[in-house]
Amino acid sequence: MVKGKKKLNDPSGRKITLKMAKKALKVTIDGKRRLDLSNMDIETFPKCILKLCDVDELDLSRNLLKKIPDTIDRFVNLRWLDLHSNHLEQIPSAIGRMHNLYNLNLCNNHLTTSGLPHELGLLRNLWILNLGMNRIETLPPSMAALKELRELGLFNNLLTHLPKCLQSLPKLQKVNIKSNPIATDDPQEVESIQRVDCLYLVREDYLCVDCLKRCKEERERLDIHVSAAFTQKKSIFGGLITPNSVAQENQAVWR
Structure with a gap:
């Protein structure tokens, strides 16, 4: 390779520097600090953003991430975490230590039942959880502890029955279970779960x-x-x- 030339088509994906990350910082309408690194062809979780772990919101959606490290729990103030449309097969157990999480989006990944840690049940302040468009066959029983959960997306998965934990979520208002191979002798059992389509302007x-x-x-x-x-x-x-x-x-x- 000629000296001074950068290697093209780097298989490790786009490299994010601390300087780039700082430029990606935004302030939301309600005054929250959001680190927006979405749609940037990132394959490896950028360690440099740990220096910005005091942000309130983190958007790593529409990238090429295959793994989220345990160090994600350093984002102690995080209320909103968007990881949708990546290549994730597993969520780290450290997610359970992010007690301030209010909204978690894991839609459109490669998650299976084994990729969902039992520690998800420790997110006691979680209101919105999107697990749609994955390969999930059932939910971990620990999710019954999500007593504050209001909205749950389970559409386009491999569910063959309604997860029992849904009956233990007293504040659950919206559930989307469309496009699952659910078989039941009682159609009213499925109809009893409110299925809704959410509208997002993007x-x-x-x-x-x-x-x-x-x-x-x-x-x-x-x-x-x-x-x-x-x-x-x-x-x-x-x-x-x-x-x-x-x-x-x-x-x-x-x-």
Whole structure:
């Protein structure tokens, strides 16, 4: 290699320096300090960001991370941790020592049941947990201790039955278990779990290929539904001015 030339196509991924990390610091609307290192082709957890461990929020989503080190627990003030759309197969047990976590996003990784540590149950202040788009067959029983959990994403996994721990979460309000091979003799058992779709406003170029495809499919489905509804209403009130009640209904659909 010619002296002074940098090696191209470094297999270890993009290197993040402390200087780069400091430039990625942002302040949220509610005054929280967020370290945003999303969508930067990072393959290895950058050790330098441990010097910024006093941040409130950490975004490492849409990267190429395969492992999160135990040192993640140095982020003692962390309330919001986003690791979605990486290549993670396992979450370290040290996650259980991050007692201030309020929102944890692990969606769209390679997680299996064995990759979820029992220490997840120690996150007593957790309100939102997204485990969607993984390979999870069941949840660790310790998750029954998440008494503050309000929202849980389990969509697009390998669940064959409803996790028993769901019945032990008194404040749980929203659960998404769509696209799981759940088999049950009692359909009401599944219907008793509230399944909802959450809407997030993001730029398309921020989404991974899979997420963008899913969003476009949902948009096409909604367009067809609204078009069919409009055609039906038009035939019913042909030649008449559409009543206000119908206009309000159409507005509600578009919201």
